[in-house]
Amino acid sequence: MSENLQRVAIVDDHPMLREGFESLIESQPDLTLAWAACDTQTALQKLEVDKPDMIMVDISLPGRNGLELIKDALALHPSLNILVISMHDETFYAQRVLKAGARGYIMKVADRETLLQAIRTVLTGQRYVSPAMSAQIMEAFSGYGSSKAVDGVQRLSDREFEVFQLISEGKSTQQIGDILNISVKTAEVHRAHIREKLNLEDGASVLRFAVRWAESQRLGLSL
Incomplete structure (x- = not known):
């Protein structure tokens, strides 16, 4: 049965939040925690030897930030599913992280069910942003934005x-x-x-x- 579990890694420098995400992952029957890291350097070291099915990345990491981690992680594993989790308003970062190669963006204030929906959506290789942000991104990518x-x-x-x-x-x-x-x-x-x-x-x-x-x-x- 364990062979069918989707392995999720977490990169967040806030211990309490990281532990909360870990508990959420482990509480799900179809998910398991691959590993956790608190910064970009540690995450990349782990990625070199252990590719999970998905990584959840905080955009604001000490030293080299989450955007840089996304690019480096995809250089190692081009097919890696990445979900960005952040305290920042999605209007600032969603377009940028998607262009960097992440498949989703969700704010840390999202409720449990919304976060799980985002995780499972990204695990299937699909993109996830909020409905409001999706419309804004489509407008910008179509060339009709500001x-x-x-x-x-x-x-x-x-x-x-x-x-x-x-x-x-x-x-x-x-x-x-x-x-x-x-x-x-x-x-x-x-x-x-x-x-x-x-x-x-x-x-x-x-x-x-x-x-x-x-x-x-x-x-x-x-x-």
Whole structure:
């Protein structure tokens, strides 16, 4: 019977949440925990010797983030099913993680049944996002979305996008550095690159644009 169980790995740096996911997986008759990791480096080491049927990845990991883990994991195992779990609003990251190769995105505030639905959907090789986000992604992928905002923001690297999202929340450079576990100098460099790529004059302009962009994404509007 154990041979028929789907093996799920979990990568999350929050012990209580990770243990909660582990308990959820083990409570299901068709699922079992393959292994768990708290960061990208450990996860990749485990992936080299043990490929599960799916990995659940937190987007905000210490050091190299979840987006980088997705790309590296798929380089090792191109057919690997990946479900991203995050505290971040899906409007910020869903499109980006799907383009990176993940098959699904779900927020950690989702209820138990919704999370299990997402897990089982991704295990079949299908994509999973919320119905509202699905419509927004289809619009953006079809080329009918906000061209200025989408084009500008899509030029950002994954790390720059994380910084951009934190700027939209009003976080200072020091706070951004603390959250992402990078130096203030590195955070300032990312902010400068964001300003250049979005063709904005100064930090205040970046903040205004980031706030407007974030709100437009939540409401499904164009800038």
